[in-house]
Amino acid sequence: MLRVEPTALPDVKLINPQRIGDRRGFFSETYNRQRFAEAGISVEFVQDNHSLSAVAGTVRGLHFQSEPFAQAKLIRVVRGRILDVVVDIRKSSPTFGRHVAVELSAENGSQLFVPVGFAHGFCTLEPDTEIVYKVSAYYSAAHDHGLRWNDTALGIDWPVAPADAVLSDKDRRQPRLAELPAYFS
Numbered sequence: 001m002l003r004v005e006p007t008a009l010p011d012v013k014l015i016n017p018q019r020i021g022d023r024r025g026f027f028s029e030t031y032n033r034q035r036f037a038e039a040g041i042s043v044e045f046v047q048d049n050h051s052l053s054a055v056a057g058t059v060r061g062l063h064f065q066s067e068p069f070a071q072a073k074l075i076r077v078v079r080g081r082i083l084d085v086v087v088d089i090r091k092s093s094p095t096f097g098r099h100v101a102v103e104l105s106a107e108n109g110s111q112l113f114v115p116v117g118f119a120h121g122f123c124t125l126e127p128d129t130e131i132v133y134k135v136s137a138y139y140s141a142a143h144d145h146g147l148r149w150n151d152t153a154l155g156i157d158w159p160v161a162p163a164d165a166v167l168s169d170k171d172r173r174q175p176r177l178a179e180l181p182a183y184f185s
């Protein structure tokens with residue numbers, strides 16, 4: 001059983017897999033190709049990633065890879081809590097520059113499906129937060145790009161002040177939306 005909810009961006013989906021609880025805890029199918037396809041998500045995932053962020057207020061993003069390594073992603077949290085954010089960066093999209101922000105946690109088990117053509121990032125809301133995600137193309141450093149997380153043009157209400165955010169050096173210097181080449185039409 002898979003409950004798929006639309007978001008404010010038509011192609012971005014919030015997925016709530018069923019959890020079957022018993023005295024021991026719960027069991028959940030976090031990915032089932034057939035059920036996802038029935039729900040309209042027919043993507044072949046080729047790589048699974050896992051990251052740990054030690055400090056609450058860590059921001060990773062906003063990231064995407066360009067063609068031919070563009071990635072759809074399926075994000076979930078296995079420990080802690082994040083505000084997960086996706087931004088539509090398809091230049092001719094009616095929702096270009098618009099974003100969706102949802103809370104994903106180990107507790108709610110929700111997943112966010114991020115299609116190709118979107119930048120993705122998150123802010124951790126608890127220490128020692130771990131996320132696990134599937135991607136539909138292999139990592140390629142040469143095709144890895146970013147968008148400035150706190151570009152005011154995006155209007156994202158991040159739960160951390162810029163001075164307090166823990167960021168990689170790379171993410172401190174990402175271009176703003178207006179400076180981004182047309183990676184996706």
Ligand SMILES: Cc1cn([C@H]2C[C@H](O)[C@@H](COP(=O)(O)OP(=O)(O)O[C@H]3O[C@@H](C)C(=O)[C@@H](O)[C@H]3O)O2)c(=O)[nH]c1=O
Pocket residue numbers: 049051060061062063064073120121122138139168
């Ligand atoms: C993403 C990635 C990184 N790496 C390496 C590169 C570098 O040495 C180290 C850390 O990379 P980064 O700083 O890019 O890691 P991180 O900032 O966690 O990057 C991730 O952020 C989130 C928001 C996403 O959406 C992901 O697609 C990915 O871009 O891991 C891989 O070997 N494979 C990968 O797939």
